[in-house]
Amino acid sequence: MIGIIGTGNMGRAIALRIKKKILVSDIASGRMRFKKARRIMKARDNIDLARRSKVIIIAVKPQHIKGVLAEIRPYIKGKLVISIAAGVSSSYIEKALERHARVIRIMPNMPAMVGMGISAIAKGRLASKNDVAVARRIFAGLGEVVEVRESLMDAVTGVSGSGPAYYFLFTDLLEKAARSCGLQKALAKRLAMATFIGAAASAGATSISMQDFIKKVASKGGTTEAALKIFKQKGLERIVKQAVTAACRRSKSLTI
Incomplete structure (x- = not known):
């Protein structure tokens, strides 16, 4: 049995996309409504869930994880604990559980909610290769899965964790620019979104590089080249690097 503690946006997405029997618990009982999903069952509470589950997925906000770990600590022997709590290290979880806990830390991103995300997996000190394989199988339903060293999780956060917001921002800016060129709002949005997708x-x-793709689109003396020259003149590469670096640093400063 797979148990999920926390049924907010990401916890809910995991529950809906795992094609197995799922046990869920949440401090907000109203969030545990899964119509037409009989394989998803409600636990009485976190303790009930921990007792009945072989794999426990913690999908709560970082400020709630201390209390959750204290609740389930007596019941995790022989079980795999998977955490998607942002900024919470596997060593913190291992220490809080006070037993020889097998912990996997995972960073999914927002597109996982529509099955097109990418999840980065980092194994804890005592997690086995089989534990990683189990986590991979579970999160494969949410999109791609990659394995990284936990020391790289802050970089992952800055790229794929925060990355969807970068896409939304640039799409919004492209839409606004299109409207300034005379396009109606609905068409501008549709063109911007479809182009990125x-x-x-x-x-x-x-396997063609991004630079080679750019060359395929940008004819010498053409419209694309004119736009790319502005991006270069205004320092877009420098801005993107600074922004992602800021996100990585912020992630590192928040990690416990």
């Missing part, structure tokens, strides 16, 4: 799909279908 199509470009990402094209890039994912081959």
Whole structure:
């Protein structure tokens, strides 16, 4: 049995996309409504869930994790604990559980809610290769899965964790620019979104570098080259690097 503590946006997405029997618990009982999903059952509380589950997924906000770990601590012997709590290290969880806990830390991102995310997995001190394989199988339903050293989780956060917001921002800016060129709002948004989605799909279908893709689109003396020159003149590369670095540093400062 897989148990999920916390059924907010990400916990709910995991529950809906795992095609197995799931046990859920949440301090907000109203969030535990899963219509047409009989395989998802409600636990009485976190203790009940911990007792009945072989794999426990902790999907609560960081400020709530201390209390959750204290509740389930007596019941985790022989069980795999998977945490998606942002900024909470596996060593913190291992210490809080006070037993030889097998811990996997995972950083999914927002597109996981529609099955198109990417989740980074980092194994704790006592987690086995089999534990990693179990976590991979569970999160494969949410999109791609990659394994990283936990020391790289802050970098992962700055790129894929925060990355969807970068996409939303640039799409919004492109839409506004399109409207300033005379396009109606609905069409501008549709063009901006479809262009990014199509470009990402094209890039994912081959091993061609991003620079080579740019060359394919940007003809010498053409419209794309004119736009790219402005990006270069205004220092877009420097801005992006500074922004991602700031996100990485902030993630590191918040990690416990």
